[in-house]
Amino acid sequence: MSVADNSQKPPHKPQASNNKSTPKHNRNADTKRKLYRETMENVRKQVRIESPTPPPPTATATTAASSPSQSDNIASTTESTPDLMELPRKRFYRQRAHSNPFSDHRLDYPTSPDSMDWSTIYPALTNTQDNNEKKKVEIADIGCGFGGLMIDLGPQFPQSLILGMEIRVQVTQYVEDRILALQKLHESDPVYKYDNIGVIRGNAMKFLPNFFHKSQLAKMFFCFPDPHFKQRKHKARIITHTLLSEYAYVLKEGGIIYTITDVEDLHNWMVTHLEQHPLFERLSKEWEAQDKCVEIMYNATEEGQKVERNKGSKFVACFKRLPNPDDCE
Numbered sequence: 001m002s003v004a005d006n007s008q009k010p011p012h013k014p015q016a017s018n019n020k021s022t023p024k025h026n027r028n029a030d031t032k033r034k035l036y037r038e039t040m041e042n043v044r045k046q047v048r049i050e051s052p053t054p055p056p057p058t059a060t061a062t063t064a065a066s067s068p069s070q071s072d073n074i075a076s077t078t079e080s081t082p083d084l085m086e087l088p089r090k091r092f093y094r095q096r097a098h099s100n101p102f103s104d105h106r107l108d109y110p111t112s113p114d115s116m117d118w119s120t121i122y123p124a125l126t127n128t129q130d131n132n133e134k135k136k137v138e139i140a141d142i143g144c145g146f147g148g149l150m151i152d153l154g155p156q157f158p159q160s161l162i163l164g165m166e167i168r169v170q171v172t173q174y175v176e177d178r179i180l181a182l183q184k185l186h187e188s189d190p191v192y193k194y195d196n197i198g199v200i201r202g203n204a205m206k207f208l209p210n211f212f213h214k215s216q217l218a219k220m221f222f223c224f225p226d227p228h229f230k231q232r233k234h235k236a237r238i239i240t241h242t243l244l245s246e247y248a249y250v251l252k253e254g255g256i257i258y259t260i261t262d263v264e265d266l267h268n269w270m271v272t273h274l275e276q277h278p279l280f281e282r283l284s285k286e287w288e289a290q291d292k293c294v295e296i297m298y299n300a301t302e303e304g305q306k307v308e309r310n311k312g313s314k315f316v317a318c319f320k321r322l323p324n325p326d327d328c329e
């Protein structure tokens with residue numbers, strides 16, 4: 001069962017579009033984007049209904065590619081008629097860079113972790129098992145953006161379910177379509193089929209304990225979180241003392257929080273808050289150097305690749321979840 005988080009304010013009235021002042025080519029582009037996204041929405045619905053056997057492709061793709069820049073180059077039959085084998089094109093999912101984590105998004109969330117139906121996200125891995133044996137998500141990418149981290153982590157942890165949580169609607173839809181396309185392209189791959197990665201739209205600052213049981217997660221990633229530079233906006237940062245207590249609740253003992261950012265001030269903020277929290281302990285640079293997830297996190301995310309292109313710095317810090325004081329001797 002899920003409930004919608006729209007309790008506080010009435011939804012904003014949509015702005016009347018002023019067609020007279022909008023250039024014609026902009027209107028055409030908007031229509032194209034809308035048509036593309038509507039078609040993809042139908043594809044998603046169809047896949048959900050027909051899972052675990054997704055519908056046959058409507059055309060054949062020539063190659064599998066896991067980066068959006070490569071996918072942008074894959075030609076489709078026509079601009080706004082996508083097919084399931086084609087990796088989605090980012091330009092059809094444009095959305096404002098920032099989303100206010102305190103505003104009233106219409107978000108669906110389960111009333112408790114047990115009422116969440118994970119089979120809609122991982123049909124291949126959950127449909128075949130009975131309820132008691134169902135696999136649980138173990139790795140969470142918080143604010144997953146366009147999903148690059150999960151796509152590289154997936155094959156490294158084929159036995160674990162990996163979940164991206166993203167607050168922006170169209171970015172979440174892009175990741176969903178990207179995963180569906182990869183699953184279709186790798187359907188007959190005997191080794192790996194991208195069926196252990198999934199995404200949900202959610203506000204990680206509000207409802208994590210609704211999705212995850214106590215001590216469920218082994219790893220949580222915070223890659224290039226929004227910096228919220230101004231001091232009065234610091235409360236919107238995704239690492240705060242209160243939120244760390246929630247992250248500690250869903251992480252198992254020995255579980256890891258991974259952080260990376262190109263903003264040194266935010267790095268210092270995250271390190272200070274994590275160091276001050278009694279349930280976390282920083283891992284050494286030697287530990288970071290031997291951990292394969294650190295390397296993936298450093299290279300795989302879209303934001304990290306942008307930093308690389310702009311020759312920026314990347315600051316990494318990893319922390320281990322300590323035992324609860326009650327569990328210590």
Ligand SMILES: C[S@@+](CC[C@H](N)C(=O)[O-])C[C@H]1O[C@@H](n2cnc3c(N)ncnc32)[C@H](O)[C@@H]1O
Nearest residue numbers: 143144145166167203204205223224301302303
């Ligand atoms: C700068 S982007 C980084 C994306 C990705 N991790 C990467 O490295 O490419 C930060 C992302 O976090 C998402 N985000 C911000 N606050 C969030 C929240 N409270 N819950 C879930 N996602 C959030 C944003 O929408 C955005 O996509």
